[in-house]
Amino acid sequence: MNGWSDADVLTHAIIDSLLGAAALGDMGSNFPSSDGQYKDISSLILLEKTKSKLIENGWRIINIDTTVVTEEPRLESFINPIRKRLSQALNIKIDCMSVKASTANRLGFIGQKKGVEVYAVALIETL
Secondary structure, three states: OOOOOOOOHHHHHHHHHHHHHOOOOOHHHHOOOOOHHHOOOOHHHHHHHHHHHHHHOOEEEEEEEEEEEOOOOOOHHHHHHHHHHHHHHHOOOHHHEEEEEEOOOOOHHHHOOOOOEEEEEEEEEEO
């Protein structure tokens, strides 16, 4: 998988959902690939920067819900460690960080193991 940062699609989807919920643009406008400081950066660092940006703009994260759609790898055994690490990066309770896994039932691009799809929804409120 190629990407400018570490290409962590789950964390990238969360970043975009948080920025979008606060009307603060998207990941590309906040962390542009034209800026060399983001080359090979950990997406968790970008997530932490996103949280700081939300706070600076008067927002607080309530919860995040995500779904990762992939045929492989199977994610069931990784869900809780992923939730824990993401909630730590955002400094929110683990109960406020949902990560679910699904498959495409061997249908389409995802089902043919040619990619991964992630959906993320963030609920935020003003401070």
